[in-house]
Amino acid sequence: VGEIRRFLRDDNLIKVSRSIKETAYKVQQTRDVLVAKMGREPTVNEIAVELGIPNEEVVTALDASISPASIYETLHQ
């Protein structure tokens, strides 16, 4: 069981989001780039495709409900 955990980490199957704030920033940036390119508001899916991340990550990145521990982790890694 411990090995599965290591296997997952080593193989990067679990991509621990480095920083939710970083993703949130990239989402906003990509939105602006796409607005300029397409002349309209991009959809969540279009932003997700552009960034190569799932829709769900765009959604979670935009919400501020992050635990104190995760903020601590974000600031100190």
Added chain:
Amino acid sequence: MNKAALEFSSRPENVAFARVAVAALASQLDFTLSDLEEIKVAVSEAVTNAIIHGYDNNPECMVRLEIKIVEEFIEIEIIDTGKGIKDITKALEPAYSTDPERMGLGFSFMQSFMENFSVSSSPGKGTRVKMSRRAGTPGRKAVSEQ
């Protein structure tokens, strides 16, 4: 059709939970970030009302959310079995609140951010707010059709 129902303790910290859950489902449709933001505000207002007005902040009560995704539409119902609204017409007036410390704009936000909106309520029985919105606003569509 895709549907989901959520039921959660009427605690203020669950407003964030409801927002995120609805946004996660709504993101299955072609909404923009600002569409999602508006839907989240509408949901926050309705859930907050259920918690503070419907249940007087009693954390033992349960708030229910029903979400349906049918074609381009998301339909959301926010249901409580709390104290209900005596005068719905009055409650819907902008800046009307039974609590002098509140702004009384919750229902106005819901109505302006969602396309279809209705409230049914009976005193002592509870309140049901129903709202829906279509993905792909006319503005965006016009541009992409050029």
Added chain:
Amino acid sequence: MNKAALEFSSRPENVAFARVAVAALASQLDFTLSDLEEIKVAVSEAVTNAIIHGYDNNPECMVRLEIKIVEEFIEIEIIDTGKGIKDITKALEPAYSTDPERMGLGFSFMQSFMENFSVSSSPGKGTRVKMSRRAGTPGRKAVSEQ
């Protein structure tokens, strides 16, 4: 205690919804981002099993999730009323799958990422997977206490 229940159509796109919803609730506790990531994997695996094994991908069926937050613990139950598991001991073996195309590691992930884990199932009736995890791993705690 804070509790929530979710019920949603057994569609593959709702796995993401379940992940986000559980993470939003779990984030009320002191989990790190990687803790949350692991909890999300465990939930994905259980919900995926309910959809593909329990319900044979029938989108008309409903998957149920029950989440409780009690002190430092999050407890999650994933429930389906699908076909059930005949031999649970076999199903729990790493690399065992009734589908030759699958890896058979879902239950192993759940067990390694959650602290308490149990499955109950009856053929023809359905399956219930229960798992829980405590926030604040000993390692992190030691560091923050220095």
